[in-house]
Amino acid sequence: MGTWDSGPFDNDTAADWCGDLDDADVAKRPVLIREALSRAAGEDGYLDADIACEAIAAAAIVAAQQPGGQPITSPYAPDFLRDGGRLNLPDDLTVLAVRALDRIMAADSEWRDLWQDATAGNVNPAFDAVYGLRRALTA
Template sequence: MGTWDFGPFDNDDAADWSGDLQDTDPARRAVLIRETLDEVLHEDEYLEADVANQAIAAAAVIASQLPGGTPLTTAYAPDFLTAGETLDLPDDLPALALRALDRIAGDDSEWSELWEDGLPKALAALRPVREALESAV
């Protein structure tokens, strides 16, 4: 896994997932986001970093679509979103994303282990995403 910073799209897994979302039929994008979050929430064993990184990107996409959410400006976010397009997302996705972020930051998570030395910075980078999601729940 290549990681270059703490942001939601600052790793190869998230960038690849972003490309998948870009290439997905617009009518199915919300389904891909839900499936990505569900994969985290249905993992009863050790949560691998690639799955976590993709779900963090999905949470950032959801947060960007909420009132007060931070627009996505990174080159690694889906092009349709950085160009100003929007997504029609179900109302339950912010709560689902929060649960996924909690799982990712918790025990039995490779993401938390990989960021062990820089965990406060990694969590701080997710704070704007979390705050936007919390305001919608």
């Protein structure tokens, strides 16, 4: 996984997934977001980092669509969202996004392991980004 920063879109897997979301038919975009979140939330075994990266990007999109949500400005996010686009997302995606983030932060998550090993001390910007998304989704 190529990672250049700690944000939800700052890795190859998330950027590729966002490109696919950008290219998808408007009606299919909520389905793709649900699929990404469901794969992470429903994983019973060791959670693969790529699944986690896609789910974190999807959760960031859901969080941005909430009332008062932070606009998406990352150059690696879907173009239609950076240009002020909106999605009509079902309300249950908020709960699913929280479940996915909780699963990503569980002990048996490759994403969590990689970021825990990559940071020193109590400062972990990737964990902080996930916790921030979770706060936005549960506000």
